[in-house]
Amino acid sequence: MLDIKFIRENPEKFKKGLKKKLVDFDVAYLLEVDEKRRLKIKEVDDLRHRHKEHSDAIAKASGNERVEMIEKVKMEKQKLEYTAFELRTIEDEFQELMYKIPNLPLEDVPEGKDERENVVMREVGEKLEFGFAPRDYFAIAKDLGLIDTERAAKVSGSRFGYIKGDLARLEFALVHFAFERLMAHGFMPIVPPVIIKEEMMQKLGYVDTEKDKAERYFLPEDKMYFVGTAEQSLVPMHADEILDEKNMPMRYAGFSTCFRREAGSYGKDTQGILRVHQFDKVEMVIFASSNTARAEHERMIAIEEELMQALGIPYRVVALCTGDTAKPSARTVDIEAWLPGQNNGKGEYRETHSSSNTTDFQARRLNIKLRRTDGKLECAHILNGTAFAIGRMIIAILENYQQEDGSIKIPEVLQKYMGGMEIISADKKI
């Protein structure tokens, strides 16, 4: 949610931002409702003030006088209740409008309509020459008996997978490695809840539309949502709190399973484990002040790149354009890993990381404040970014580290987390 005062005082800036995000919104109408709302608040406050005074007077009166006063105040109360009801109606409409408004893009976000206008900032890492036709990760993994989606379909349905054997170990190697690196960068590792209250999901702004809701798993009996990322569990951790600028930035690294219904992607990426209903991820969440949020975002991107470089996987950094940036985000930068086995062995980039600066957008609805060193309060700035989406990192490793004989080399930095193992091969059957 944006600050209505900002909108009221900077309507032109606001309109410009909305236009960049390709959001059609009647600003004049919002300001009209806001005006009505403020007048009605004044009216209700005044009526209530009088009502309180009269009630206090009753306490001091007695006998007939008292009875008469009560009768009179009863009449006034009806008027008050009706006016309060009018206010509530206006407030409801006002809030509904406010919830529709997306976060505004930062100035350095490239303007554009959709993902085709995203801007590649840089390509890093050398794409390997294999000397043979690099294969698709899924073919490699099936040959080695490391991914089983057929039995997963039997047990759970489509878009699930069993990740087996040395690949299961590789998952934990990745988690372990990510945790160690992130801790060195001042992150606190966290294993958060993966089921959260409806109230929190609403405040995060992830179930504002039917389309949003269709993407989430919901438990109606408990009125709870499964998280689609640890961010949804880590950000509301500080709901209704006032953080201290002295403790900023607060950096969290959450490991969680992520649940996604993939409602809008029927028929897309149906093979393998690239797009599944359930995967594990190490996610970064940072709480920062308005002064440092931007630098923290750069830092977060740098960490993502550091992790990719440590694994030796070529990637490119992509700045999402205004039209492709999600509602709560003011700026989003993705990392796409090079997957040499895709596109019939010609290779292609696929998204593995995404980091967003949501500025104070999420914090306002979740009521997360920050006490600045000068004593003033502001809404906290919140950022989130991927450290490792495990499934997709496994894919990237399988394709980039495949050998001609069908085995997989293990990236050097991960070997120590797998008991010194260097190669995953079909030799030992489990």
Add this chain to the structure above:
RNA sequence: GGAGGCGUCGCAUAGUGGCCUAGUGCGCUCGCUUGGAAAGCGAGUAGACCUUAACCGGUCUCGGAGGUUCGAAUCCUCCCGCCUCCGCCA
């Protein structure tokens, strides 16, 4: 899942229908005092919204949402959280 108890200003506590514009203690901030410090004394110590150039002022918030009442921290209902006991359980 069953029974009971509790949720008040940063912390601790008082408050069981109008004297609560929520008292007191601690903590914190500022000032006085002091060679300096402690103690002492004095003042201040939430947030949201409305109004204002600002000051002032008004409204709301005693876990949350409703309700009863002219009037609710206080009474009623539901929800959330915590604690104790029992049951179940990794």
